[in-house]
Amino acid sequence: MEKFDCLIIGGGMVGATTAVALADLGLKIALVxxxxxxxxxxxNPDSFAKDQAYNLRVSAxxxxxxxxxxxxxxxxQVLDWRACPYRRLGVWEQSLSYAQFHCDQIKQPYLGHIVENHLLQASAWLQMQHKPNISILAPATLQSITCYSDKVIATIDxxxxxxxxxxxxxxGQSKVRQMADIGTTGWDYQHSAMLINVTTEHPQQDITWQHFIDGAPVAFLPLTSHHASLVWYDKPDKIKALASLPNTQLQQQVLNHFPKRLGHIDVVDKAAFPLVRRHANQYVKGRVVLLGDAAHSINPLAGQGVNLGFKDVKALQEVLAKAIGSGEHYASSEVLQRYEKQRRNDNLLMMTTMDLIYRGFKQPSGPIKLLRNLGLFGAQRLGPVKDKVLAYACGL
Ligand SMILES: Cc1cc2nc3c(=O)[nH]c(=O)nc-3n(C[C@H](O)[C@H](O)[C@H](O)COP(=O)(O)OP(=O)(O)OC[C@H]3O[C@@H](n4cnc5c(N)ncnc54)[C@H](O)[C@@H]3O)c2cc1C
Structure with a gap:
């Protein structure tokens, strides 16, 4: 039977990054x-054409x-292919309550980039292919796991x-989590999100914005040149009906519903996604460790999902590196629990904050609407606190 230090199930953006990060510690890795x-x-990485159609799945x-x-x-490699920097982040419900965050506040050239998920994943896979201590098993499927106190045996095909x-x-539908019998807490938000790729009248922008309309936000994510990704949150029935419209009719709906600052757009592509919150009750059980969406699915409102996943990877890499450096066994439960301790509360805080914002903006009542607009109005004037909030949201 072949033996590895770490067997990673899932080679999405988070899993593939984990493989690269742990291979850098000298561990023998297999990824399925x-x-x-x-x-x-x-x-052939050079086969990418910068003007090729945008994929619908993008992340901030x-x-x-x-x-x-x-x-x-x-x-x-992601930058070499295609990514759009954003320097500003705008949020408002009523025009007077507009709050804007700027990269100058944290003395950085930008706040982040909007990238296509498949490009980030492909770049991580390219790195995996360069590492002799990573074996890639794909396409292949996890069939079962048997956990022992000192090892795990997995059947792959x-x-x-x-x-x-x-x-x-x-x-989010992690088989590893189910097979390890790790429960979750969570709920369905009773809202869906539609991602809409558009071409824009306006040239490339350096702002990503969110406008709350009757409790349901719409968002703008800039892409390169005259392209952008829009997000429309609403009740599942409404999103389903919108998603089934031909592009020309959806374009009219977008132009009627989104704020005027969007300018003229043409719809290129669209797809709807359900919104769920799910949090694993444990990130570590014996020798099984969960990362990324397998551990936590968060409301995409503030574009934090995969960023929390990368924080998980960084924490696991640091915990294992420290253990190896000090002669501890990197796979012992004391060591792995340190990863859970670092990450679970941080993720919970971000998930809860997103829920409070989302639920707060869903309330139609007059006094609550006034309060949240005052909140945004105040946020614009928070000074150093506002800078700290921004630095935290940027993962700094
Ligand atoms: C509408 C929407 C917008 C979003 N926007 C943002 C954003 O702007 N910023 C942000 O940070 N996050 C965003 N997110 C969240 C982000 O997309 C996820 O957090 C991220 O994709 C999770 O990555 P992952 O690698 O953990 O999981 P996944 O991307 O789900 O990857 C899982 C991988 O595991 C593989 N796999 C699954 N089951 C098996 C199995 N049994 N055996 C072997 N392999 C298996 C799959 O093929 C896949 O490659 C958004 C999410 C949604 C729904």
């Missing part, structure tokens, strides 16, 4: 995914995440693999 992403890019990647990805040599640590980075 049911899919091999973007074969063309992996075989914070400055803190970028710095970590840079250390792992994953970030530069019909092959057994032994590992010191089994890492679940297999997304």
């Amino acid at each position: 995914d049911t899919h091999r992403p973007d074969s063309d890019l992996l075989d 990647v914070s400055l803190g995440s970028e710095q970590f990805l840079q250390q792992l040599h994953i970030w530069q 019909d092959t057994e693999i032994q590992c010191e640590i089994l890492i679940g980075a297999d997304g």
Whole structure:
């Protein structure tokens, strides 16, 4: 039976980054995914054309995440392909309550970049391919796990693999989490989000904004040149109906519903996603460790999901590095629990903050509406506190 130090299930943005980060510690890694992403890019990275159609799945990647990805040599390739920097972040409900955050407040050249998920994932896979201590098993599927006090044995298709640590980075519906019998707490937000790729009348912008309309936000994420990604949050029935419209009719709906500052747009593509909150009751159980969406699915309102995942990876890398450096066994439960201790409360804080904002803005009542607008009005004038909030949101 082949043996590895770490077996990672899931090679999405978080799982693939985990493989690179832990391989840098000298550990022997295997990564399993049911899919091999973007074969063309992996075989020939230069085949990417900057004017090719945008993928619908994009993420706001914070400055803190970028710095970590840079250390792992994953970030530069993403920039070489395509990414759009944003320097400002605007939020408002009524025009008088407009709050804006600017990268100058934290003395940085920008707050982050909007990137396509598949490019970030492909760049991490390219790095994995350069590391002789990473074995990639894809396409392949996890069938079962058997946990012992000193190892885990996993069946991948019909092959057994032994590992010191089994890492679940297999997304919100994590099989690893289910097989390890780790429960979750959470709920359905009774809202869906529609992602809409558009071409814009306005040239490339350096701002990402959110406008709350009757409790349901709409958001603008800039992409390069005359492109942008829009997010429309609403009740699932409404989003389903909108998503089924032909692009020309959806364009009219967007122009009627979004604020005028959007300017003229043409709809290129769209898709709807349910919004759920899910938090694993444990991130570590014996030798099983959860990271990224397998551990926490968060409301995408403030674009924090994958950024929290990268913070998980960084924390796990640091915890294991320290243990190896001090001669401790890196896979012991004392060591792995340090990762959970560092990350669970931080993720919970961010999830709860997002929920408070989301629920707060859903309340239609006059006094609460007045209060939240006063809150935004005050936020614009918070001075050093506002700078600290911004630095935290940027993962710095
Ligand atoms: C509408 C929307 C907008 C968002 N916007 C943002 C944003 O702006 N910024 C941000 O930070 N986050 C955002 N997020 C969240 C972000 O997309 C997720 O946090 C991120 O994709 C999670 O990455 P992951 O690698 O943990 O999981 P996933 O991306 O789900 O990857 C899981 C991987 O595991 C593989 N897999 C699954 N099951 C198995 C199995 N049994 N065996 C082997 N492999 C398996 C899959 O093929 C996949 O490659 C958004 C989410 C949504 C829904």
